[in-house]
Structures are given as C-alpha cells and as structure tokens.
Amino acid sequence: MSFLEDAAPASPGAAASRMAWAKVNLTLHCTGQRADGYHLLDSLVVRAGVGDALHVVPAEDLSLTVSGTRAEGVPTDARNLVLQAAEMLDAGAGRGAALHLEKHLPAAAGIGGGSADAAAALDLLSAHWGVPLPADTARLGADVPVCLTRGPQRMQGVGEVLTPLSALPPCQMVLVNPGVDVPTPAVFSALSDKNQPPMPDVIPTFAGFSDLIDFLREQRNDLAAPAIAREPVIASCLEALSDAALARMSGSGATCFGLYANAAQAKAAAHRISAAALHWWVAAGPILAA
Ligand SMILES: C[C@](O)(CO)[C@H](O)COP(=O)(O)OP(=O)(O)OC[C@H]1O[C@@H](n2ccc(N)nc2=O)[C@H](O)[C@@H]1O
Numbered sequence: 001m002s003f004l005e006d007a008a009p010a011s012p013g014a015a016a017s018r019m020a021w022a023k024v025n026l027t028l029h030c031t032g033q034r035a036d037g038y039h040l041l042d043s044l045v046v047r048a049g050v051g052d053a054l055h056v057v058p059a060e061d062l063s064l065t066v067s068g069t070r071a072e073g074v075p076t077d078a079r080n081l082v083l084q085a086a087e088m089l090d091a092g093a094g095r096g097a098a099l100h101l102e103k104h105l106p107a108a109a110g111i112g113g114g115s116a117d118a119a120a121a122l123d124l125l126s127a128h129w130g131v132p133l134p135a136d137t138a139r140l141g142a143d144v145p146v147c148l149t150r151g152p153q154r155m156q157g158v159g160e161v162l163t164p165l166s167a168l169p170p171c172q173m174v175l176v177n178p179g180v181d182v183p184t185p186a187v188f189s190a191l192s193d194k195n196q197p198p199m200p201d202v203i204p205t206f207a208g209f210s211d212l213i214d215f216l217r218e219q220r221n222d223l224a225a226p227a228i229a230r231e232p233v234i235a236s237c238l239e240a241l242s243d244a245a246l247a248r249m250s251g252s253g254a255t256c257f258g259l260y261a262n263a264a265q266a267k268a269a270a271h272r273i274s275a276a277a278l279h280w281w282v283a284a285g286p287i288l289a290a
C-alpha cells in the first residue's frame, strides 16, 4: 500500500528532483470525435498525493535508470516517456543528464503514470538545462499538458485545452488498481456513444466536501462502461470502495478512486481493501490543493 508519506524525498546525490503525481479524472465526459479519431473530452482533473519521483544529476550523456515498487516492466530505453520528453526538450543539441525514476504508480492504469513522468522530466530538465518548455507537449501524450499543471483543471479538446479551477475543499482519496492493464485505444474504440453531454458550462466553487460530492454524482466517466465490459474486475474495485462518499473509475481504467471526508476514513478503507485483495495496488492520500 502507498501513502503520501512514502513519497520519495530527493535522493542524496541528486542535483534536483520532481514528483510525478498521479492524475485522476474525477469526471470524464466524451463529447465528440475528431476526424483523426481522437476523442473530444470534458474532464475535471486533479492530482492525488501519491506518485513517482524523478531525480537528475549532471552527466555528459543522457541516461535513465528505474527503481521502485512498480519498476518491473517499465522500459529504460527510448520507449520510456521520460527519455522521449528529454529528447523533445533537447531538440538534438546533445545535452546530457543522468536521470533516475522511482516508479510507484502502475502503468497503463488510467492515472497517467507515464504522462506524469514525462511532465516531471520536462519541468526538471527545463530548469536543469535552462531551456524553455516546448509548446506542443501533447505530442508526448494527451495527458502530458494537464500533468504539467498544478491544482484542479477542467480539461477539454483532446486534452490540450486547460482551464484552472478554484481550489477544491479538502478531500481524501483511495486509489485501487486490480492489476489488469487496460489499453486506452481499445476502451475508446468500444465506447458506443461518442457524443455525450459535457459538464455544465460553469464549474461551481464548492463550499465544502458534500457540495463537491453532490456535483460529482451528477457527472460521469463515459469510459467506465466499456472498460468494465472488457475487465469486469473494475466493477469489483468500485464495489470495494462502496463505503466512499463517491467511487468512480479514472481515465480509461482500470484504477478506481473513492473520495472520503477525512484521512482516518481513507486509511481505514485502504487497509481493509489491501487486506481483502492482496494483489491489488491500493494507495491513499489527499487530493493535492496546488
Ligand atoms: C483517457 C485519458 O487518460 C483521460 O485523461 C487521456 O485522454 C488519455 O491520455 P494518454 O494516455 O496520454 O493518451 P495518448 O497516449 O495521447 O493516446 C493514447 C490513445 O488514446 C486514444 N485517445 C487519447 C486521447 C483522446 N483525447 N482521444 C483518444 O482517442 C487514442 O486512440 C490514442 O492513440
């Protein structure tokens, strides 16, 4: 089980570090489809207080090593979004950096693990090399622009249109992943109605936890039904979170989140679910305010 307290501090030899916080889609409405096949979205996105950590030390060449509880199977070559972000930023200039990724988020899990790592790499290396961020970071992945922001965001377009929202009331979250990879393209393809209603034009400022929950209850994750049809265990994750004020799936799955009013409730739920489903990944922490 992972908690915010487990988040890796800057490693002793690192010149600089960044956290790559999990991205959670509190809502995910699919409102259309572009001619190139990408889907138009309307999503309320937050960061959970659990994530990967990326460290850099100066070096002649560009390199990446990976450790951590979820390091198994994560590529260390050019397939890794951290190195793709570095190459994008370097633009062929041949700059070096020794990068080390502490991987704690499951991959292909709907919480943007790879996208958050790419955003952390862009932010870290932009400062380390003294070069500006490129404009078209969505080329690395539709979730990369939102992972470069802090605080709650309304995400529209195919992921590149971002509107910062007022801070949410304090809210604790439990994340549960049953260990099945859910490929994003397959879930989008299986979505039968791609023209569903957006969120309201104006997202209100929430006075307290119960106002936030009341609002979210009226919203949807349109990818939940096709994801559950592919992987029915996702419904079991939602069932395991049934003591939460609200339980939904994030992104294209399979990770589900439960929202709780306080940390004691969230930790109790996380312990209960971990004990009952030993092979599931379970994490608890606050929604990050900024
Ligand atoms: C489902 C979300 O996680 C919601 O935040 C994102 O839209 C997906 O973000 P991502 O994994 O960074 O997406 P990408 O790596 O750019 O795209 C993976 C695949 O998802 C599908 N895709 C993604 C984003 C989008 N707006 N429409 C899509 O149809 C496409 O088939 C694409 O080939």
Ligand SMILES: Nc1ncnc2c1ncn2[C@@H]1O[C@H](COP(=O)(O)OP(=O)(O)OP(=O)(O)O)[C@@H](O)[C@H]1O
Binding pocket: 073, 074, 075, 079, 080, 081, 082, 106, 107, 108, 109, 110, 111, 112, 113, 114, 115, 117, 118, 143, 182, 184, 251, 252, 253
């Ligand atoms: N830094 C990285 N960490 C994890 N996986 C990576 C990384 N870089 C590349 N990958 C590859 O990308 C794939 C998808 O990873 P990622 O965690 O971004 O997907 P996701 O959880 O589906 O994100 P989303 O929330 O956008 O659906 C993995 O199968 C993995 O092989």
